[in-house]
Amino acid sequence: MTPSTELWINLSALAALAGVMAYALLGGADFGGGVWDLLAAGDRKREQRLAIQRAMGPVWEANHVWLIFVVVVLFTCFPKGYSALSVALFLPFHAALIGVMLRGASFVFRSYQSRQESAAAESSAWGIVFGVASIITPILMGAAFGVVTEGGIRVADDGVVTLVRPAPWLSPYCVANGLLALSTCAYLAAVYLTNETHGALREDFRLRAIGAGTSTALLAGLVAFFAWQEANWFFERLLTPRTLPVVFAGLACFAGSAWSVFTHRYWLSRFFAAGEILLVLLGWALAQHPFLVYPDITFAEAAGPSETLRFVILSLPIGAALLLPSLWLLFSVFKADALEIEHAAD
Amino acid sequence: MDALIAARLQMTVSLAFHMVYAAIGIGLPLLMVIVEGLYLRTGRTHYKSLAKTWSKTTGLLFAVGAVSGTALSLELGLLWPKYMELLGAVVGHIFGLEGYAFFLEAIFLGLYLYGWEKLSPRAHWLCGVVIAITGMASGVLVLGVNAWMQQPVGFEMTGSQVGVTDPIAIFRQPLWFYMAWHSTLACYMAVSFAVAGWYAFRALRGQRDASVRAGVVVAMIVGGASALLQPISGDLLAKYVFKTQPVKFAAMEGQFQTETHAPLRIGGWPDVETETTRYAIEIPGGLSYLATRDPSAEVAGLDRVRREDWPNVEITHLAFQMMVAVGMVLVAITIWFWVAYWLLRDSVLERRGLMRAVAFTMPLGFIGLEAGWFVTEVGRQPWIIQGVMRTSDAITPAQGVPAMFAIFTLLYIVLGVTVVVLLRRLAVSKP
Numbered sequence: 001m002t003p004s005t006e007l008w009i010n011l012s013a014l015a016a017l018a019g020v021m022a023y024a025l026l027g028g029a030d031f032g033g034g035v036w037d038l039l040a041a042g043d044r045k046r047e048q049r050l051a052i053q054r055a056m057g058p059v060w061e062a063n064h065v066w067l068i069f070v071v072v073v074l075f076t077c078f079p080k081g082y083s084a085l086s087v088a089l090f091l092p093f094h095a096a097l098i099g100v101m102l103r104g105a106s107f108v109f110r111s112y113q114s115r116q117e118s119a120a121a122e123s124s125a126w127g128i129v130f131g132v133a134s135i136i137t138p139i140l141m142g143a144a145f146g147v148v149t150e151g152g153i154r155v156a157d158d159g160v161v162t163l164v165r166p167a168p169w170l171s172p173y174c175v176a177n178g179l180l181a182l183s184t185c186a187y188l189a190a191v192y193l194t195n196e197t198h199g200a201l202r203e204d205f206r207l208r209a210i211g212a213g214t215s216t217a218l219l220a221g222l223v224a225f226f227a228w229q230e231a232n233w234f235f236e237r238l239l240t241p242r243t244l245p246v247v248f249a250g251l252a253c254f255a256g257s258a259w260s261v262f263t264h265r266y267w268l269s270r271f272f273a274a275g276e277i278l279l280v281l282l283g284w285a286l287a288q289h290p291f292l293v294y295p296d297i298t299f300a301e302a303a304g305p306s307e308t309l310r311f312v313i314l315s316l317p318i319g320a321a322l323l324l325p326s327l328w329l330l331f332s333v334f335k336a337d338a339l340e341i342e343h344a345a346d
Numbered sequence: 347m348d349a350l351i352a353a354r355l356q357m358t359v360s361l362a363f364h365m366v367y368a369a370i371g372i373g374l375p376l377l378m379v380i381v382e383g384l385y386l387r388t389g390r391t392h393y394k395s396l397a398k399t400w401s402k403t404t405g406l407l408f409a410v411g412a413v414s415g416t417a418l419s420l421e422l423g424l425l426w427p428k429y430m431e432l433l434g435a436v437v438g439h440i441f442g443l444e445g446y447a448f449f450l451e452a453i454f455l456g457l458y459l460y461g462w463e464k465l466s467p468r469a470h471w472l473c474g475v476v477i478a479i480t481g482m483a484s485g486v487l488v489l490g491v492n493a494w495m496q497q498p499v500g501f502e503m504t505g506s507q508v509g510v511t512d513p514i515a516i517f518r519q520p521l522w523f524y525m526a527w528h529s530t531l532a533c534y535m536a537v538s539f540a541v542a543g544w545y546a547f548r549a550l551r552g553q554r555d556a557s558v559r560a561g562v563v564v565a566m567i568v569g570g571a572s573a574l575l576q577p578i579s580g581d582l583l584a585k586y587v588f589k590t591q592p593v594k595f596a597a598m599e600g601q602f603q604t605e606t607h608a609p610l611r612i613g614g615w616p617d618v619e620t621e622t623t624r625y626a627i628e629i630p631g632g633l634s635y636l637a638t639r640d641p642s643a644e645v646a647g648l649d650r651v652r653r654e655d656w657p658n659v660e661i662t663h664l665a666f667q668m669m670v671a672v673g674m675v676l677v678a679i680t681i682w683f684w685v686a687y688w689l690l691r692d693s694v695l696e697r698r699g700l701m702r703a704v705a706f707t708m709p710l711g712f713i714g715l716e717a718g719w720f721v722t723e724v725g726r727q728p729w730i731i732q733g734v735m736r737t738s739d740a741i742t743p744a745q746g747v748p749a750m751f752a753i754f755t756l757l758y759i760v761l762g763v764t765v766v767v768l769l770r771r772l773a774v775s776k777p
Contacts, residue, residue, distance in 0.1 A: 057456075057460055058456040058457070058459070058460040058461075059456055061408070061409065061412055061452040061455065061456060062449065062452045062453045062456055064412065064416070064452070065412075065445070065448065065449045065452050067416065068415075068416055068419055068445055068448070069445055069449070071419050071420060071423075072419070072438065072441050072442050072445050073442070075423055075430050075431075075433075075434035075438050075441075076434045076435075076438025076439050076441065076442055077438070079430065079431040079432070079433075079434035079435045079438065080431060082423055082427075082430065082431070082434060083423065083427035083428065083430055083431040084427075086423040086424045086427045086430065086742065087427050087742055087743060087744050088744075090424055090742060090744035090745075090746065090750075091744075091746060093420060093424055094424060094750050094753075097416070097417055097420050097421070097424075098753065098754075098757060100413065100416055100417075101413040101414070101416065101417055101757065101761075102757075104409055104412060104413040104416075105409065105410055105413050105761055105764075107409075108405070108406055108409035108410070109406075109764055109768060112402075112405075112406050112768045112771070112772065113768070113771075126764075160743075161743070304434060304435035304438070304508065304510075305435055305436075305501070305508055305509055305510035307509075307510040307511075307512075307513050308435055308436065308438065308439055308510050308513055310513075311439045311513040311514075312438075312439045312442055315439065315442065315443065315446075319442075319446045319449075322446060322450060323446065323449055323450065323453070326450055326453045326454065327453060329453075329457065330453050330456055330457055333457060333461060333464055333465065334456070334460060334464075
């Protein structure tokens with residue numbers, strides 16, 4: 001492998017990681033929105049749902065495209081790894097796909113059910129589908145991550161893919177991973193929503209952020225414990241000098257975000273929560289590198305022809321030059337004045 | 347059920363479903379931008395109310411298209427991992443380019459749908475223009491991938507190792523251009539005639555206000571222009587298929603035996619057992635002429651290849667005949683409409699015969715679009731990548747394919763029925 005090939009491979013892996021990060025920060029929060037929609041309760045049940053509807057409406061489709069971005073980078077730059085994952089995770093990926101489809105479709109269906117936009121806040125069959133799909137999908141995705149880091153997929157030299165045991169995604173480690181993903185999405189959404197609401201409604205989401213933050217902390221501990229038990233190689237790599245500082249920085253961010261939630265520093269809590277997600281994912285990536293599918297496929301082994309990788313990497317700045325200003329426009333139009341609307345509505 | 351059949355049926359259902367919404371994501375924004383532009387120019391509010399109605403419709407249908415498109419991007423790999431492995435390595439980045447276009451479309455759709463009050467009228471209209479352009483571009487780019495499946499170029503295999511020689515080789519092939527042109531027009535036709543048909547239907551029920559009139563006229567401009575251009579693109583594409591995919595061409599035309607002075611068969615049923623196409627109206631030398639501009643030229647028949655290399659001839663021929671018939675009917679109704687409009691102007695909406703004909707076109711463009719897709723995809727079989735990989739070699743070894751097919755079919759039925767119910771509700775609620 002020439003140094004330039006290695007560079008293209010690492011840059012491609014970085015592009016995939018950046019996509020995963022963006023999807024977690026943006027798409028993840030939308031799943032969390034679905035969770036809080038289903039769990040809406042109390043005097044302001046209706047207002048909670050409306051706030052979620054308003055926060056997600058203009059942006060969820062753009063947020064969702066990050067998933068497609070990750071999938072495309074994976075099958076283009078790492079086709080052998082992608083095909084192994086597709087065979088091994090046939091069931092959980094299909095199930096997650098059903099969740100993704102139902103989540104998106106039901107979100108739109110319920111707001112088209114009635115003439116008034118606000119009818120989305122009423123309980124309805126599609127509203128329930130929206131909430132349930134938003135819960136199941138991150139669990140499945142988290143569990144699939146678990147299978148990969150655990151080494152549950154084996155790929156023989158001739159490319160034959162096998163699972164180390166039937167349904168490895170049901171192991172305690174994988175299920176804990178799934179629940180952690182769900183809890184993190186819920187935490188992120190609650191923190192974001194405190195930034196887009198105020199008054200009693202904001203307090204509702206603050207309490208939800210505290211609840212979800214607590215469960216996220218507990219589940220993270222659980223995942224670490226099961227990793228030590230079931231995915232020892234991964235656990236040990238988390239403790240190597242290259243990964244450990246990132247993990248600690250992630251934990252510090254999490255603590256910072258929890259402290260900001262407690263002390264009503266909403267903007268800061270959003271900043272720290274996002275930082276926590278980015279650092280945790282970076283730590284995961286550093287621990288897993290150079291393996292795409294542990295222990296049989298490295299990024300280098302999975303990589304496609306370097307002409308293809310080069311094309312993807314060189315087209316990224318052009319894509320970014322088109323996408324980033326557009327995304328900035330989208331978020332500045334709909335997010336900058338979220339609070340003003342909230343005030344005006346009072 | 348056999349995994350291969352189940353997987354092929356799942357792809358058929360998923361693609362047939364997605365194609366409707368993809369076409370709407372390409373065609374409806376164009377109509378929307380035209381009427382909103384007319385509103386900005388003339389200030390007449392019925393244009394704005396049309397744009398708002400179509401924007402609501404787009405909001406619903408684009409979301410369903412986005413999720414069904416996501417399904418496809420994953421299903422391709424889940425059901426056909428070996429195919430995705432090769433395709434990803436050689437032209438995956440073309441999916442990436444399509445991804446950028448689709449991403450932009452999703453961003454500007456958010457701005458457009460929710461930005462009526464927040465953006466200046468001109469900025470709002472420009473968002474619509476971006477949607478129309480990026481929607482079209484994403485269709486054109488994804489056809490680069492499909493064209494590559496028909497004509498795999500730009501790579502070489504050494505053992506199982508793939509080497510890419512030219513990452514944009516497919517864009518240098520005329521096939522991509524012909525397919526992109528043909529399919530973009532097909533999307534504009536499908537959406538425009540559906541819209542024209544809907545407003546003609548309302549005209550028949552006595553609603554002949556300004557917005558109904560504008561709906562019919564704008565849709566008939568876009569749909570009519572596309573319908574008139576479509577035969578040219580179809581002719582170019584068919585000639586190219588004749589040269590590069592002779593087996594598909596033979597199946598399309600029901601041409602079993604290689605012969606000179608091959609007749610053009612209109613209709614008919616290909617009998618695979620006896621290797622004859624029965625009951626067709628035959629125009630002597632017609633096919634040779636269409637394929638080469640020489641009525642005595644030789645046209646290769648299915649007999650040139652072994653039977654295991656044949657596609658399903660019945661489906662390919664029938665779908666092709668249906669597509670051409672739909673195209674012809676739409677050309678005829680377009681001419682009828684515009685001659686009548688030239689003579690009668692706005693009272694054209696009172697001509698019941700004509701309005702019935704236009705209303706009749708409501709599903710036709712979509713039928714033509716789906717039929718054309720069947721021709722491309724069924725006609726390429728038994729290859730998933732022409733001449734390189736057989737569909738049967740690409741199927742996943744994973745268990746549970748038939749169950750997934752059953753679940754996904756059910757899911758698509760639920761989504762489809764809900765969309766119809768919601769569209770009806772949207773149609774009866776006056777803005």
